[in-house]
Amino acid sequence: MSTSENSADTLLSVRDVKTYFFQDEGTVKAVDGASFDVKKGKTLGIVGESGCGKSVTTQSILRLVEKPGRIVHGEIFLRKEGGEEIDLVKLAPNGPEMRAIRGGEIGLVFQEPMTSFSPVHTIGGQITEAIMLHKNVDKKEARKIGIEALRSVGIPKPERRIDEYSFELSGGLRQRAMISVALSCSPRLLIADEPTTALDVTTQAQILDLLRRLQNENGMAIMLITHNLGVVAEMADDVVVMYLGRVVEEGPVDDIFHNPLHPYTKALLESIPSIDSQPRVKLPTISGAIPHPYNRPAGCPFHPRCASRIEGRCDAGEPRLAASGDRQKVSCFLYDSEGRKE
Amino acid sequence: MTQSDTSVNTLAGGLLLDVRDLKKFFPIKRGLLQKVVGSVKAVDNVTFFLKEKETLSLVGESGCGKTTTSRCILRAITPTGGNVLYRTAKGETVDMARIPGGELQSLRREMQMIFQDPFASLNPRMTLLDIVGEPLLVHGEKKSSVRAERVAELLRLVGLRPEYMRRYPHAFSGGQRQRIGIARALALNPRLVVADEPVSALDVSVQAQILNLMLDLQAELGLTYLFVAHDLSVVRHISDRVAVMYVGRIVETAKTEALFSRPLHPYTEALLSAVPKPDPRLRSERIVLQGEVADPANPPPGCYFSPRCAYATDECRTETPEQRELAPEHFVSCHRAGELNLRGVASGKAGE
Numbered sequence: 001m002s003t004s005e006n007s008a009d010t011l012l013s014v015r016d017v018k019t020y021f022f023q024d025e026g027t028v029k030a031v032d033g034a035s036f037d038v039k040k041g042k043t044l045g046i047v048g049e050s051g052c053g054k055s056v057t058t059q060s061i062l063r064l065v066e067k068p069g070r071i072v073h074g075e076i077f078l079r080k081e082g083g084e085e086i087d088l089v090k091l092a093p094n095g096p097e098m099r100a101i102r103g104g105e106i107g108l109v110f111q112e113p114m115t116s117f118s119p120v121h122t123i124g125g126q127i128t129e130a131i132m133l134h135k136n137v138d139k140k141e142a143r144k145i146g147i148e149a150l151r152s153v154g155i156p157k158p159e160r161r162i163d164e165y166s167f168e169l170s171g172g173l174r175q176r177a178m179i180s181v182a183l184s185c186s187p188r189l190l191i192a193d194e195p196t197t198a199l200d201v202t203t204q205a206q207i208l209d210l211l212r213r214l215q216n217e218n219g220m221a222i223m224l225i226t227h228n229l230g231v232v233a234e235m236a237d238d239v240v241v242m243y244l245g246r247v248v249e250e251g252p253v254d255d256i257f258h259n260p261l262h263p264y265t266k267a268l269l270e271s272i273p274s275i276d277s278q279p280r281v282k283l284p285t286i287s288g289a290i291p292h293p294y295n296r297p298a299g300c301p302f303h304p305r306c307a308s309r310i311e312g313r314c315d316a317g318e319p320r321l322a323a324s325g326d327r328q329k330v331s332c333f334l335y336d337s338e339g340r341k342e
Numbered sequence: 343m344t345q346s347d348t349s350v351n352t353l354a355g356g357l358l359l360d361v362r363d364l365k366k367f368f369p370i371k372r373g374l375l376q377k378v379v380g381s382v383k384a385v386d387n388v389t390f391f392l393k394e395k396e397t398l399s400l401v402g403e404s405g406c407g408k409t410t411t412s413r414c415i416l417r418a419i420t421p422t423g424g425n426v427l428y429r430t431a432k433g434e435t436v437d438m439a440r441i442p443g444g445e446l447q448s449l450r451r452e453m454q455m456i457f458q459d460p461f462a463s464l465n466p467r468m469t470l471l472d473i474v475g476e477p478l479l480v481h482g483e484k485k486s487s488v489r490a491e492r493v494a495e496l497l498r499l500v501g502l503r504p505e506y507m508r509r510y511p512h513a514f515s516g517g518q519r520q521r522i523g524i525a526r527a528l529a530l531n532p533r534l535v536v537a538d539e540p541v542s543a544l545d546v547s548v549q550a551q552i553l554n555l556m557l558d559l560q561a562e563l564g565l566t567y568l569f570v571a572h573d574l575s576v577v578r579h580i581s582d583r584v585a586v587m588y589v590g591r592i593v594e595t596a597k598t599e600a601l602f603s604r605p606l607h608p609y610t611e612a613l614l615s616a617v618p619k620p621d622p623r624l625r626s627e628r629i630v631l632q633g634e635v636a637d638p639a640n641p642p643p644g645c646y647f648s649p650r651c652a653y654a655t656d657e658c659r660t661e662t663p664e665q666r667e668l669a670p671e672h673f674v675s676c677h678r679a680g681e682l683n684l685r686g687v688a689s690g691k692a693g694e
Contacts, residue, residue: 049545050516170634171404200403200572202631205616209630227546230575230618234625253622271550273579275617276687279598280580282557283550289515290545 010079011189011221012038012061017074017089019053019060028293030056030069032245035321038189043215043222045236045253047229047268051290053245054225058191062102063093078105081188104134107182107220109175111194116178117166123150123177124162127184134185149180153210172203176210183214191223196231208235229272233257241265244291244301247321251328261330263306300333308334353429358534358566359392359415364424364439366410370639382639384410385421386590389665392534397560397567399577401613402587403635408570411587412536414439415568416453417446428453431533451481454527458539460519464511470497470522471507477529496525500555517548521555528559538570553580574617578602583671586610589636589646592665596672603686606674609647611684645677653678 019031031053038044048054059065061076076088078101091098102108110116118126127146128139137145143162150158153176166174175195182190192211196204208231215222224235232239232253239256241249241264249262260266267286288305291297297304303314313333321331353360365388367381385407392398400408414421417438426438431452441449454477457463464473474496475489483489494504500521511519520540527535537556541549553576559565571577577584578598585595586609594607605611615629629652636646645651648658655678663675 049547172634200635201574201616202403202612204618205628205630208618209628228618229546229620233620233622234618236622257620257622268547269620272546272620273550273553273575274620275575275578275602275614276619277575277579279578280557280582282554283579285550285554286547289517289548292515 008079008083009040010037010077011040012079012223013075013077013085014057014061015075015077017057017060017071017076019056019065019069019071021069023068026294029245029296030293031060033074034242034245034247035074036240036247036250038221038223039238040188040221041215041219042237043224043235045232045239046223046225046242047227047232047239048242049227049290051244051293052242054242055193056245057242058108058193058223058225061088061191062106062108063088063091063098064102065093078189080105100134103130103182103187104185105188107185107187107190109178109182109190109192109195111197117174119165119167122163122165123169127162127177127181130181131184145184146180149184150177152214153177153180153183154206155180171199172206175199175203175207179207179210179214183218183220186218187220189221189223191225193225194227195224197226197228204231211235229257229269241268244293244296246301246331247329248302248332249328249330250321255328259328261324261328261335262302262332263308263334264302267305267307300331310334353427353435356393357391358394358429359568360425360427361388361390361392361411361415362425362427364388364411364414364426365422366407366414366419367422380639383590383641384638385414386638388424388587388590388592390585390592390595392566392568394533395560395564395566396582397569397580399569399571399581399584400587401571401574401577401584403572403613405589405635405638406587407590407638408587409538412455412538412568412570416450416455416536417441428534447481451530452532453534453536454530454532456520456523456527456535456537456540459543460516460523461543463523464519466511469508469510470502473511473522474507474525474529477526481530492529493525496529499528499559500525515548516544517551520544520548520552524552524555524559528563531563532565534566534568536568536570539572540569541576542571542573549576556580574614586613589641590638591646591675592673593647593676594672594674596669596674600669600672601686605684605686606668606672606679606682607647607676608651608653608678608682608684611686612650614687615685645675653682 014034014036017031017034021028021030034057046054060071071089077085078088079085124146128142131142131145147158147162155161155173155176196207226232236253239253240247243264249265260269270284271286286305299315299317300319303309310333319331319333321329324330324335364385366385367383369378370380372379388411402408413419415426421439427435428438429435471493474493478489478492493507497504502521541552569580581598583597584601585592588609594610612629612631631650633650636642642649644659644661645663648654657677663677665673665675667673668680
């Protein structure tokens, strides 16, 4: 199952992945045909609001989708160190290969640093556990690596902090510790799921700075999942915009912010209050709300809220993600197969 | 304390609220006998005023005391010290910090609250009619038909259909629930509305709807908002004036435009620069503050911000700065304010 279509600088390639949750009330199509690539050493920002499937996408990549959810379609290729590609969807979720990848090749940083650490184990215990799982070292050696990992993320007095519990650290330090766990096995891809959402702005600035510094030092790729467009603009090289389980637009960060194509991306950018916008003027809004997952609209998922919808077309057929210009891809009927505006 | 005692201080015209040296300390208890060994100075000498029909935002990071301040003003908790002078609808001045509990209920009609989490703040077992109608019932409206009529009117006001009033909160999205919370706050025609992070739990595409609604309602009903938030972009959008808090103290108060374009306190500057701007061409060198927010139970001597401040001098580390008015309505507590040339954010969409 070698895929020569992926270029050599692609680290992770998600191809038409569908992850559905089969429940008594109906099927929730949490991810419904997502495709994108993460390039080596680059940062991909995945933007979307609640229910857009950004978290389930990461769960699918790490094969952590819980029942009644299942990946029903698609491929997720990870390029290994040697250059060969493996399809993560074909691996057993709890098999040895997947366990070596999770935490080894791919590190993960969660949103809630409070709940993602165990409160009954010390920080050190949790770091050394990860290190001993992925590296062939003894406890003493693992502790040394752990202290260095804590030092590298800027935690003061790591020799002492390593024996503390997560509740003894502040929010910012806890998130740093979380990052150090994720990085302790030198992953080539770091998935950061809303890494700064629970933090204050000045702490957020510290953590974003840290992520950038670490990327410069060890050349890992970062997949940054967030709803905060400001964070994406600061951090990402490329951006994927998701809505209700689909990728609606994809492209380099500058094009996404300065030449958005999809009506959803445009509306999202217009509706956010910015720190340099005029005070006390009315913001343009996106009408309506995100539909409940059981009542997905037919056709394009965004059409009920879209200002430029075409009656009879957008509510009938589903647009496909297609290239528009050299750099961007968009999934919208306003653009023809060559990506020109119709 | 009686009212005659507080009416000595009458508020100048145009002022709705005057908060003077407000303090709220929480005791730290230790040991078997629960001996008080110290106190957390959650709110420490906070002074500001609120004019009628304006929006003042309290901004700051978590734990800086902005929520405690707003709760003291509403007398949801009793302050340790200071005055909260409030001018009632009848034109009398009362001190909310000292007024006896029995007199509070009639005042509570005039001040209401909008909460942060629209999922936690609505009782899932009550219909919209019960939720929005409850304040009316508490304040003596016994006839259910009158209540239903008023609830329908309120729902229309916040952009919901009156037919929904027999439904339960679970049937609504986050943005709609926040509208329900706003309808409940408006039920008694309040004059002061305290909104504690009203949009931070909402999706970005819905935030704009709620902010617009709040601006509309203010213009229509002549409301005064005390807006508590940590998101500076939202604050800039909604406020007339902004007060920045750090570890229980207000460090700077100014008109929105002045505060954002010409901050006078180094903490305000750092806070403004830390906000990521939604434009990849504006990736600027941010000021990344070193260290952590001071512990309010054990604050550093002098200015609380001095250990993290790039401009701190020996004076800052020993002397607590007084609040000074450097420009009209621009108050700042910093020894070096005025001599420093601090960076703000440019107005309009232009870069720096």
